Each structure stands twice: as structure tokens, then as C-alpha cells.
Amino acid sequence: MRRSRTALLALAVFTAPAIAPAAAAPTAVVDLGGPRAYVRADGVASLAAVELYVRAGLDRQTASQNGLAALVAESVLQTPVAVRAPRANPGTPETLQDAIDACGAELAFVVTPENVRFSLQGTPDAIAVAAPLFARALAAPSFSPPTLTAARAALAVRIADEESDARFVALQMLRESYYRDGAGLPAFGNPGSLAGLGPDDAKAFFTAWYLRGDAFLTVAGRSGPATETATRVLIGALPAGSGAPPSLASKAFGAEPKRIVTHRDVEAPYVGVGFAAPPIGDPDFAAAWVMRALLDGVFERGAATTQLPVFSPVGSLYGYDTAPAQFVLWINGSQIDPSVGLGAVIALVKGAATKPLSDAVLTRYKETARGEWSLETLSLDERAAALGSAVTRGLDADAADAVPAAIGAVTAADIQRVAKKYFQKFDVALVLPRAAGSEGG
Amino acid sequence: MGSRAAIVAALLVCGGAGASAQLPSTPTGTALPPSGTLPGGVAYVIRPDPAQSAAAVALWYRAPSGGFDAAPTPGLARLAAATVAASTPITGTPLSALVARYGGRLFVEGYPDSVSITALVPPDRVAATVRAMTADYFAPVVTAAGLQTGLADSDEDALLRSVNDDVIEDALGAALFAAGPLHDGTIGTHEAFADAKLERVRAFAERAFRPANAILILTGNVDAAALANVASRAGPAGDASPEPGAAESPRPAPATRRIDAYVGGTGLAWIGPPIADETAATTLDFLADLLFAPRTGTVSRALGNLKASVHGTFVTYHDPGIFVVTISGDDAAAARPIVERAIADAAKPLAPAAFDSARAGFTYRLLADMDTPSSVADTFGWYAVEGDPSYAPAEGGLQGRYFGIVRSLSPAAVARTAAKYLGPTPGVVVLNKVQPSAAKSGS
Numbered sequence: 010m011r012r013s014r015t016a017l018l019a020l021a022v023f024t025a026p027a028i029a030p031a032a033a034a035p036t037a038v039v040d041l042g043g044p045r046a047y048v049r050a051d052g053v054a055s056l057a058a059v060e061l062y063v064r065a066g067l068d069r070q071t072a073s074q075n076g077l078a079a080l081v082a083e084s085v086l087q088t089p090v091a092v093r094a095p096r097a098n099p100g101t102p103e104t105l106q107d108a109i110d111a112c113g114a115e116l117a118f119v120v121t122p123e124n125v126r127f128s129l130q131g132t133p134d135a136i137a138v139a140a141p142l143f144a145r146a147l148a149a150p151s152f153s154p155p156t157l158t159a160a161r162a163a164l165a166v167r168i169a170d171e172e173s174d175a176r177f178v179a180l181q182m183l184r185e186s187y188y189r190d191g192a193g194l195p196a197f198g199n200p201g202s203l204a205g206l207g208p209d210d211a212k213a214f215f216t217a218w219y220l221r222g223d224a225f226l227t228v229a230g231r232s233g234p235a236t237e238t239a240t241r242v243l244i245g246a247l248p249a250g251s252g253a254p255p256s257l258a259s260k261a262f263g264a265e266p267k268r269i270v271t272h273r274d275v276e277a278p279y280v281g282v283g284f285a286a287p288p289i290g291d292p293d294f295a296a297a298w299v300m301r302a303l304l305d306g307v308f309e310r311g312a313a314t315t316q317l318p319v320f321s322p323v324g325s326l327y328g329y330d331t332a333p334a335q336f337v338l339w340i341n342g343s344q345i346d347p348s349v350g351l352g353a354v355i356a357l358v359k360g361a362a363t364k365p366l367s368d369a370v371l372t373r374y375k376e377t378a379r380g381e382w383s384l385e386t387l388s389l390d391e392r393a394a395a396l397g398s399a400v401t402r403g404l405d406a407d408a409a410d411a412v413p414a415a416i417g418a419v420t421a422a423d424i425q426r427v428a429k430k431y432f433q434k435f436d437v438a439l440v441l442p443r444a445a446g447s448e449g450g
Numbered sequence: 451m452g453s454r455a456a457i458v459a460a461l462l463v464c465g466g467a468g469a470s471a472q473l474p475s476t477p478t479g480t481a482l483p484p485s486g487t488l489p490g491g492v493a494y495v496i497r498p499d500p501a502q503s504a505a506a507v508a509l510w511y512r513a514p515s516g517g518f519d520a521a522p523t524p525g526l527a528r529l530a531a532a533t534v535a536a537s538t539p540i541t542g543t544p545l546s547a548l549v550a551r552y553g554g555r556l557f558v559e560g561y562p563d564s565v566s567i568t569a570l571v572p573p574d575r576v577a578a579t580v581r582a583m584t585a586d587y588f589a590p591v592v593t594a595a596g597l598q599t600g601l602a603d604s605d606e607d608a609l610l611r612s613v614n615d616d617v618i619e620d621a622l623g624a625a626l627f628a629a630g631p632l633h634d635g636t637i638g639t640h641e642a643f644a645d646a647k648l649e650r651v652r653a654f655a656e657r658a659f660r661p662a663n664a665i666l667i668l669t670g671n672v673d674a675a676a677l678a679n680v681a682s683r684a685g686p687a688g689d690a691s692p693e694p695g696a697a698e699s700p701r702p703a704p705a706t707r708r709i710d711a712y713v714g715g716t717g718l719a720w721i722g723p724p725i726a727d728e729t730a731a732t733t734l735d736f737l738a739d740l741l742f743a744p745r746t747g748t749v750s751r752a753l754g755n756l757k758a759s760v761h762g763t764f765v766t767y768h769d770p771g772i773f774v775v776t777i778s779g780d781d782a783a784a785a786r787p788i789v790e791r792a793i794a795d796a797a798k799p800l801a802p803a804a805f806d807s808a809r810a811g812f813t814y815r816l817l818a819d820m821d822t823p824s825s826v827a828d829t830f831g832w833y834a835v836e837g838d839p840s841y842a843p844a845e846g847g848l849q850g851r852y853f854g855i856v857r858s859l860s861p862a863a864v865a866r867t868a869a870k871y872l873g874p875t876p877g878v879v880v881l882n883k884v885q886p887s888a889a890k891s892g893s
Contacts, residue, residue, distance in 0.1 A: 314603055
């Protein structure tokens with residue numbers, strides 16, 4: 010085996026969601042008897058990703074259901090399966106996830122403000138075996154106490170991962186400040202809220218929102234008969250019907266920035282600055298993407314290689330797959346004085362709103378923005394997710410292919426307009442070391 | 451702010467070098483082969499995937515991490531590569547700045563016996579990146595300012611690697627080898643880097659980064675026409691032969707080392723087969739996955755609620771490879787017997803059904819590790835630099851040589867290989883966790 014670190018690093022410099030830029034083949038749309046599958050083939054790939062979107066994301070939760078969307082999704086993975094697959098590690102309960110592992114495939118999920126995205130990856134042969142197992146669990150998931158206990162334990166690991174990264178702590182604080190209702194809740198809840206959710210909650214949530222009429226699938230990679238069969242089997246496992254129309258909404262910014270503070274086990278402070286932003290498909294999106302490149306480069310220094318976030322003074326997370334969208338800039342206090350950093354960011358956004366960028370600066374950052382867009386979707390999962398992000402926004406699955414051209418057409422006036430419209434009001438999240446004392450979450 | 455301790459704690463949780471080379475052509479105008487050697491002596495591998503939205507342009511070199519001098523400076527190869535990336539060539543823009551302007555990402559990685567430079571770029575910048583990268587490295591410009599930037603970059607890389615399991619693996623080489631690149635390791639120190647003088651870095655770059663020692667890899671959304679942009683070296687051509695692999699000198703008996711580090715933990719390592727023994731090397735890859743794959747591996751499951759992070763891998767080198775296991779975390783001591791028991795049990799054949807399941811999982815995880823342009827480039831670069839590019843797992847996908855060997859594995863043969871290579875006493879490294887300011891190597 011090789012000993013490679015580059016591949017991991019390449020993926021570590023991510024932004025937020027994934028929407029694919031141009032690829033050689035356009036996406037095929039397959040009618041599954043109402044719901045659709047969006048298929049982008051890659052004949053070079055050995056694996057395929059089949060992704061099921063269920064309209065059962067964060068915004069389906071009430072305030073007292075923090076974590077329920079994730080608990081239900083994880084329970085599907087933890088559902089015991091009736092068919093025993095051959096296993097390397099007998100003696101532990103065989104769950105759907107175990108059985109799919111044993112097929113040589115992988116099943117995972119992500120919770121977004123609107124959807125739960127299940128991702129099934131494997132060779133076509135493995136998907137052919139794994140998809141019926143997944144479908145069986147989808148049709149009759151277990152929400153028994155032992156299953157929920159296992160699901161809570163699995164989610165606790167993911168919660169701990171997010172909590173250990175100050176950037177994501179700041180992001181969550183700003184999401185909660187920006188989005189109304191359940192959409193602003195943490196993707197995986199928290200251990201306390203999960204403990205308060207039981208089998209009845211899970212069953213009710215599943216029954217209400219896991220509906221075929223709101224679902225769709227995306228496929229990327231080595232598509233063919235096995236993946237097409239998988240899409241039909243999976244969509245068929247969901248009950249017919251549709252839920253209430255989407256209800257995602259954001260809160261208005263105050264006249265002055267809201268300042269939210271928490272204390273965590275971090276050695277240096279992090280600052281998050283949350284702005285409203287246009288989603289993919291919005292006429293202002295391309296200009297906002299160029300603004301992102303400008304802001305990310307505000308403290309640019311001549312580094313020899315691309316820096317990891319821990320060594321970067323600033324970075325950003327742009328949730329452009331959700332409408333309304335949010336743009337969060339983080340400032341790393343181990344690399345730059347947070348007040349100096351925040352001051353520079355505010356000066357930049359104010360300057361961009363009042364004075365057009367020079368041609369040289371605009372050209373430079375348009376090129377950077379265009380390239381960064383092409384690097385948004387590197388892995389198979391990201392490529393499949395990209396299609397889903399566009400479809401979720403009501404766009405053509407290949408709509409993102411038009412983004413590079415749109416970036417190329419951005420003018421200085423566009424930047425000025427977008428800076429005025431989106432980047433003058435913001436909230437600020439401070440993640441401070443516990444040693445700094447004082448109260449806070 | 452900006453303190454080293456803060457970062458450590460946080461982590462604990464065609465150009466100027468000459469004209470373009472002529473592409474090889476055939477009388478019938480047939481397509482360029484996917485692998486070969488350009489007229490200037492540059493070996494290349496190109497594997498296009500037009501469905502990808504980006505491309506990787508990578509240069510790999512066989513060069514010892516510590517340099518060519520008798521007294522090695524671990525990390526020198528990476529420092530030199532980073533310095534060249536940051537130095538301003540006569541074309542006017544350092545490679546690092548050029549790739550950043552393209553919206554791309556540039557990575558430099560140092561391994562015991564090789565160093566790689568990889569740029570991830572949009573497809574329409576592949577040609578320009580090939581031109582700039584080959585010009586910059588084939589006739590390297592090393593400036594004082596570039597060295598300063600390269601030093602900062604190498605410091606960050608060393609810092610990052612000193613607070614994760616890399617530091618355990620790096621230290622294991624000296625437990626198995628008395629001399630050679632694996633003994634010397636790859637993680638440098640701030641002090642040693644600061645002592646690296648411009649002339650030494652330049653001399654290393656001139657020798658290591660010669661076209662004849664280069665392997666150029668293009669993957670993702672690339673076109674073979676990009677190879678027309680490979681620069682040729684102006685002036686003296688230098689030695690037209692690639693660097694020979696530096697010899698490794700195994701210890702007569704593996705040693706146990708105790709060192710201070712930013713992380714506590716234990717490392718175990720065994721000498722494995724050379725890359726030429728493809729079946730044995732593949733078998734040890736399989737065993738590493740069977741035992742240590744996250745969530746599904748035998749050890750990963752047996753750890754239960756222990757607060758321990760255990761990783762195991764076989765690293766395929768020219769001769770010999772090494773099987774390494776790193777154990778860290780608060781419960782590392784309790785995890786070690788679990789690891790040792792699992793390794794001992796690996797010498798017993800698995801039941802056929804369990805074996806088939808483990809092999810299916812191994813196949814998937816290996817393929818999933820190669821689904822981006824840079825990971826594919828890494829795979830080809832690694833196996834090419836170690837001397838067996840056609841054995842690279844990315845070559846031919848499931849129909850390639852590597853996965854053919856995977857399909858041929860049997861429970862009994864795997865058990866025999868485990869007994870042969872993992873049965874002997876391993877080299878051991880025990881890391882004593884100290885505060886960042888106090889970490890210092892010893893033996």
C-alpha cells in the first residue's frame with residue numbers, strides 16, 4: 010500500500026456543500042414512476058455512489074426535537090437485518106451497516122437543513138447486493154430501545170467530532186442565530202436532547218416525513234443496470250405520499266451585529282462572522298462566490314503550499330445549497346489577532362460596497378474563484394451530492410456547470426452590488442478558551 | 451497569538467528553464483501510450499478521467515528525505531521541494547502563487563525515500579501548471595526568500611506530524627533499521643531546518659529534481675496534449691540516470707526505543723516483503739485492513755470503549771516494505787495486548803465466508819481511497835517511485851494486476867503470510883508524552 014497524505018489533505022481544505030462543475034457527460038434523468046434519479050456516469054470509475062434524498066432534514070424538527078432527524082436516519086443504519094451476511098467479526102449484533110460492510114459497500118448519511126442524504130457506495134456488484142438490504146431496512150426500520158441506544162452512541166461520536174473543531178462550533182452558533190426553527194438546530198442534536206427522544210418520537214417522525222413523493226436519487230460513477238435497479242428498489246421502499254411544503258426561513262439581522270460567545274477547550278480564540286448569502290441558482294451567486302475568494306485571501310501570505318485550516322488565518326464555509334443561504338467566515342486566533350482580523354474583514358466588505366474593485370483585482374479573484382469552483386467536487390460522494398444540491402434548489406441537475414461562465418461574467422458593479430446587499434450586516438460568534446473565564450455556553 | 455504551543459494544543463485535540471520537449475510520435479500518429487518516457491528523460495504516467503471536474507499534476511522523485519550527504523537532515527527533501535515552490539523563478543511567479551491564483555491547491559509531501567509535489571487545478575490550467583512545475587523543478591531556482599517561506603512551511607508540516615500518529619511511525623524506522631532512509635525518518639526539527647543553508651538546499655534540489663529522476667503524473671480531467679508543455683532542462687543536462695534507491699540496513703534484531711514526544715503511545719513494526727513480491731505485499735495490505743480498518747477491523751471492534759486510536763498499515767517500499775501499527779490515546783497501554791492478540795490470531799485461517807466478506811470490504815475501501823485525481827496520482831507516483839508502476843492498485847481498476855492478486859488470496863495463504871512476517875518480534879517504540887516545549891528525541 011502506498012503511504013499517502015496528499016489525498017487526505019486535498020479533501021481537508023473543503024468549504025461546505027458540494028455542487029459539481031462541468032463534467033464530460035451531462036446528467037441523465039430517469040423517471041422512477043414519479044420520483045426521479047439523476048445519473049452522471051463516469052466510465053473510468055470502479056465505484057458508484059447511489060444517494061437517496063429524503064425530505065426529512067432539520068427543518069422538519071420542532072424545537073423540542075433537536076437531533077431527531079439524525080436519530081431516525083442513524084436508526085435505519087442500526088436496524089438489525091434478517092439476512093445474515095458472512096462476517097469477519099461474528100458475535101456482535103448484525104445491523105444494516107454491518108451487512109452492507111460485509112457486501113463490500115458502504116452506507117452513510119448526512120443531515121442538511123432540508124434533507125437526509127443516504128449515500129450507498131460500492132462496486133456495481135456490491136450495490137446490487139446491498140441495495141435490497143438497505144431497502145428492507147427503509148421499509149421497516151427498527152426504533153426499538155436497543156436500536157436507539159446504538160444510534161445515540163454512533164451520533165455521539167459525530168457530535169464529538171464537530172465539537173472538537175472550533176470552526177464548526179462557530180458555524181453552528183451562527184446557523185442557530187440565522188435560521189428559524191429546526192433548520193438552525195445542530196445536525197446531530199446533542200447528547201442531552203437525543204437522550205430525551207424515544208421510539209414514539211422516531212416512529213412519528215419517520216411516518217410523517219419519509220415519503221416517496223418528496224424523495225429523489227442521484228448516481229455518480231460507474232452507473233449501469235445495477236445502479237438503476239438500486240434506485241428503483243430504494244425509492245420503492247418508501248411509502249407513497251408527500252409532506253408539507255418546505256418552510257425554511259431566516260431571521261432578520263439587527264441594526265448592530267449580534268455577538269454570541271461560548272467557551273470551549275481551545276487554546277486560541279476563533280471568530281465566526283455570519284452573513285446572509287445567495288444560494289446556487291441565484292443571479293447574485295457568482296459574484297458572491299468571487300467575494301468569498303476575496304475574503305479568503307484577505308490575509309494571504311506567500312505560503313509554499315496550500316495551508317491547512319489550523320495554519321490559516323481565515324477561511325470560509327458557504328452553505329450555498331440551502332435557501333436562504335449563509336456564508337460564514339472564520340478567523341483563527343492562533344494565526345492573527347481576532348480583533349485585527351475582524352477589523353480587516355469589516356473594512357474589506359465596506360470597501361467592496363463603496364468602491365468598485367480594480368480590473369486587476371477583479372480579474373485575479375475571478376480566476377481564483379473559478380478554479381476553486383472546479384475543486385468543489387473531488388470525491389465520488391461530492392459528485393453525487395452536487396447533483397442533489399442543484400435538484401434540491403429546483404434547478405436542473407447540471408445547473409452548476411454554468412457557474413464558471415457566470416463567474417467569468419461578473420463585473421466590478423456586480424461585486425459592489427452584492428457586497429451592499431449581503432455583506433454589510435452580520436452576526437459574530439466568539440469561541441473562546443475556557444481559561445479566558447466568564448460565562449458562556 | 452500565533453504561538454507554536456497554541457497550535458500544538460489545538461492539534462492535539464515552458465518557460466525559463468528551456469524549450470518544451472517534443473512529444474514522442476509514431477509514424478501512424480497513434481495516441482501517446484499511457485505511460486512512458488519523454489525525450490528529455492522524464493518518465494510520465496497519464497490516466498485521464500474526463501468526468502472529473504479537476505486534475506492533478508504531480509512530480510515524484512526518488513530522493514532520501516534526509517538528503518544525499520553522509521549526515522542526514524530529516525525533512526531536507528521536503529524543505530527543498532517547498533523552497534522551490536516558493537522561490538521566484540525567472541518566469542516571475544512562484545509555483546505556489548501560480549497555483550493559488552488558479553484557485554488550485556499545492557501539496558508537497560516528504561517520504562523516507564521520495565518526495566512529491568502535487569497540484570490540484572482546474573482542467574484549463576493543466577497545461578500551464580505542467581509548464582511551470584516542470585520548469586521550476588527541472589532547473590530549480592532557490593532563493594533566500596523562497597527558503598524562508600519553505601522553512602515556515604516545513605516547520606508547520608513537522609509540527610502537524612509531530613502531534614499525530616505520524617510521529618510514532620516515523621520513529622519506528624530506527625527500531626528496525628540501523629541506517630538508511632527509513633532509519634533517518636522524515637520529520638525534521640525547527641533547529642535543523644533553521645541550520646539548513648541555501649547552498650545545501652540548492653545542491654539537493656539540483657541533484658534530486660533532475661528530469662531523469664522525475665516521474666510526472668497527470669490524472670483527472672487531463673489531456674495527453676498537456677505533455678507537450680513539459681519543460682526541458684537548459685544548460686548542463688546533469689546525470690541522465692535516475693537516483694538509485696538508497697540501501698536500507700535492517701538491524702540484526704529489532705530494537706525497542708523510548709522517546710519523548712507531544713503524543714504518548716506505542717508503535718510496533720515488522721519488516722515485510724519487497725515490492726517485487728507482489729503477492730506477499732498485497733497479502734499484508736489485506737491483513738492491515740482486516741485488522742485495523744476503522745469500525746470494521748478486528749482490532750477496531752475489539753477495542754470497544756477504550757480511548758485508544760489504533761492504526762495499522764503495510765507500507766510498500768522497494769526493499770523491504772514495513773508493517774507498522776501505531777497505538778495512541780489515554781488507553782494505549784490497555785489496547786496493546788488486544789493488538790498483539792489480534793496479530794497472533796491472524797496466523798490462523800479465517801472461515802471462508804468471513805474471508806470473502808473481509809476481502810470484499812478491503813476491495814471497497816481501497817477503491818474508495820482512489821476516487822479523486824490526487825489520490826490516483828499518489829498511487830501511481832508511489833508505485834512508480836518504488837519501482838513497480840504496473841502493480842499500482844489504480845492501474846486497471848478491478849481488472850488490474852493488484853486486484854487480480856486480491857482475488858487470488860486464500861485464507862490459508864493469508865495465514866501463512868501473517869505467520870511469516872508478523873510472527874517475529876517487532877521493533878517497538880514507546881512515546882512518552884511531554885509538554886510541547888520539552889519534546890526531545892532519545893533512545
